[in-house]
Amino acid sequence: MPKISQKGQRMPASPIRKLTPYADKAKLDGKKVYHLNIGQPDIETPEGMLNAIKNIDFKVWAYTPSEGTLVYRKKLTEYYNKLGYNITPDNIIVTTGGSEAITISMMACLDPGDEVIIPEPFYANYNGFANQSDIVVKPILSFIDNGFALPPISEFEKLITDKTKAIIICNPNNPTGYLYSKEELEALKELALKYDLYLFSDEAYREFCYDDRTFISPMHLDGLEENVIVMDTVSKRYSACGARLGCLITKNKAVLTAGLKFAQARLSAGMVEQIAGTAAVDTPDSYFEAVNKEYTSRRDTLVSKLNKIDGVYCPNPGGAFYVVAKLPIDNADKFCQWMLETFSYNNQTVMMAPATGFYSSPGAGLNEVRMAYVLKNEDLQNAMICLEEALKVYPGRVVNNEQLAESR
Structure with a gap:
């Protein structure tokens, strides 16, 4: 059988989209999935x-x-x-x-x-x-x-x-x-x-x-x-x-x-x-003012909720509609897949993007995830409840940096 190119083999999978099959399966199983993995705004197009x-x-x-x-x-x-x-x-x-x-x-x-x-x-x-x-x-x-x-x-x-x-x-x-x-x-x-x-x-x-x-x-x-x-x-x-x-x-x-x-x-x-x-281009300034106000509120909700979770740290971003948060976990890829494949709280779970895919340096971002605050505040709050409950029972929870280093 003909082989694919070396370039095709080197091409990285998207950290934003690679877990989609697990999210689809979770939905088929009846779970509600909060999509914080992708920057797809829910704001209406002008x-x-x-x-x-x-x-x-x-x-x-x-x-x-x-x-x-x-x-x-x-x-x-x-x-x-x-x-x-x-x-x-x-x-x-x-x-x-x-x-x-x-x-x-x-x-x-x-x-x-x-x-x-x-x-x-x-x-x-x-x-x-x-x-x-x-x-x-x-x-x-x-x-x-x-x-x-x-x-x-x-x-x-x-x-x-x-x-x-x-x-x-x-x-x-x-x-x-x-x-x-x-x-x-x-x-x-x-x-x-x-x-x-x-x-x-x-x-x-x-x-x-x-x-x-x-x-x-x-x-x-x-x-x-x-x-x-x-x-x-x-x-x-x-x-x-x-x-x-x-x-x-x-x-x-x-x-x-x-x-x-x-x-x-x-x-x-x-x-x-x-x-x-x-x-x-003729979209009125009022559109952007309303959008900016909405995203500011969502950012404040997400960052506040994240930093109240035990072992989690998230800096307050000045722009875009993403955060990168540090979690007490051994491996972001494993954790994000586990969230979709195994975990649910009140029949709900959260889809996030493992931050490893946003680094080029080997081993970087192992305990970080990216979240997009493109959902309404109520959904963000529910998603953070799910995340907090998940971290309580995740088998790969890490309590200190030394344990993370050993997991690498």
């Missing part, structure tokens, strides 16, 4: 987007330009320039989801064997995208004890070699919810300029900043115009994950030229999605 789709009137469902329709790119320019990005439609390549913005950026800027430094834990699919492009991920640990703040620049410099070509940040961060400060971004700017590195900025959660904290993009930093590539998506901003519509933004003309060739190779992003995306 009415303007949905109406734009309902009112579509075309006779041919045609290809669009590989870089995206001019109408949509002009509308996106309005959105980004309102944020101070100072771009034109020619600085944008429309992509099939934020995922394609990441892969096109990698392929346009990095050769096989090149290295990219990423603070971890990081969005799990970065590992998969790097594997597809034969790029080497050089992880740099951030720590739950200080809320996953950016590691010291001196630690970045220890990893830089002649193969290092880029740094990737996700701000606000998935999976930790950490929101990078202007000082941290200025430090990354100096590092990128010193070593002539690309700075990839994944900004999928730009709108989700809490406690009056301010979002800063590398696009706001003077002197970094040739280094910055922004990767974005409508998925989270407009609760439109199924639209699969994103974009790549840069002022670097060489990257745009190369990126467009990859965009041409896959032909185009969808027409219907861009029609909806064009309408989305």
Whole structure:
């Protein structure tokens, strides 16, 4: 029988989706499963987007330009320039989801064997995208004890070699919810300029900043115009994950030229999605204000409940809609599967994402899980009751760090 490729063998499974068969089985067994594993918002998609789709009137469902329709790119320019990005439609390549913005950026800027430094834990699919492009991920640990703040620049410099070509940040961060400060971004700017590195900025959660904290993009930093590539998506901003519509933004003309060739190779992003995306830009500020208020409430509920559970610690994130929590467990993968396969409380259980999949360093994240606060407060409260009861009876409960070390 023919064998699959080595790349296929190396491709990591998604920590967000790999336990789905166990969740499906739990539901078939009659259990209610609280889905905290995936960032699928329950917030309604803006009415303007949905109406734009309902009112579509075309006779041919045609290809669009590989870089995206001019109408949509002009509308996106309005959105980004309102944020101070100072771009034109020619600085944008429309992509099939934020995922394609990441892969096109990698392929346009990095050769096989090149290295990219990423603070971890990081969005799990970065590992998969790097594997597809034969790029080497050089992880740099951030720590739950200080809320996953950016590691010291001196630690970045220890990893830089002649193969290092880029740094990737996700701000606000998935999976930790950490929101990078202007000082941290200025430090990354100096590092990128010193070593002539690309700075990839994944900004999928730009709108989700809490406690009056301010979002800063590398696009706001003077002197970094040739280094910055922004990767974005409508998925989270407009609760439109199924639209699969994103974009790549840069002022670097060489990257745009190369990126467009990859965009041409896959032909185009969808027409219907861009029609909806064009309408989305006119979503009133009141929509985001209400969403921000709701997520702030959910964050406060989840973080408060987690930190009241014996042996659990969860920092308070400044953005996105995720937390990473440290649990008194031996192995997050085993625990998350056990929750679905074996445990129930009042015929309910919780699906979480083991944090091991958000690290590249072996052994990291063994006692951590990621949770998405994309459910209503009542459901979050019930989910935390389940989690607390589960930790009381989990066979692999760990009472101290030494016991965790022995379990490795």
